[in-house]
Amino acid sequence: MFYTFFVGAVCVYGFSTFYAVSDNYVFFLPFNIIFALAIGYGLSSVKYASFRKFSWVCLFIPMGYILCYTIVASTEKGKEFDTYKKYKGGLEYYLLPWMNNNVGILEFTLDKKEAPEPIHWMTVSAVEYIQILKSKGYTNEQIRKL
Incomplete structure (x- = not known):
């Protein structure tokens, strides 16, 4: 093995x-x-x-992720980082591997949200892609589901 x-x-x-x-x-x-x-x-x-x-202990690995997230979220720097990266999903996006309900670039662009950091290269591409999809007849709701 x-x-x-x-x-x-x-x-x-x-x-x-x-x-x-x-x-x-x-x-x-x-x-x-x-x-x-x-x-x-x-x-x-x-x-x-x-x-x-103790072979079953490996099943507690997800608890390690949750513990790290809880510890970092309780610190001042963790709270600042969470606020700064909230547009992307905050600390959950970076510390939890099960990416549930994270906002993608298409949703971010459709909602016309502003990021605190420069991501113009990504939003320009997303706008172009959205325009292509709309020219093919997709609605905003269909684009969000992609």
Whole structure:
């Protein structure tokens, strides 16, 4: 199993290293989950019964994300960051991997929201894309669902 995980890690992390996008951490999540399950599998196959009893601990990994989010959200810098990045989803966007109800660039542009940081390059592209979709007969509600 070591070689299987090693090859998987090289492929995932190698691809993520060379695929330069701002949120490339998303590529790491599937392998991290597989790795966590492998740790649980390894603990369950150990000869000592005391280790086998704790193989289920890997299921608490989501609690680690929630704990980090709670700790950062309680700090002054965390609150400032959350306010500054609220247009994107705030701390939840950056610290919780289950991206629920995050605002995409199309929704952001359709609602004519303003960001506190320069993202003109992204909104210009979104406006062009929205115009193309509208020329094809899409409504604002249909565009939001894309």
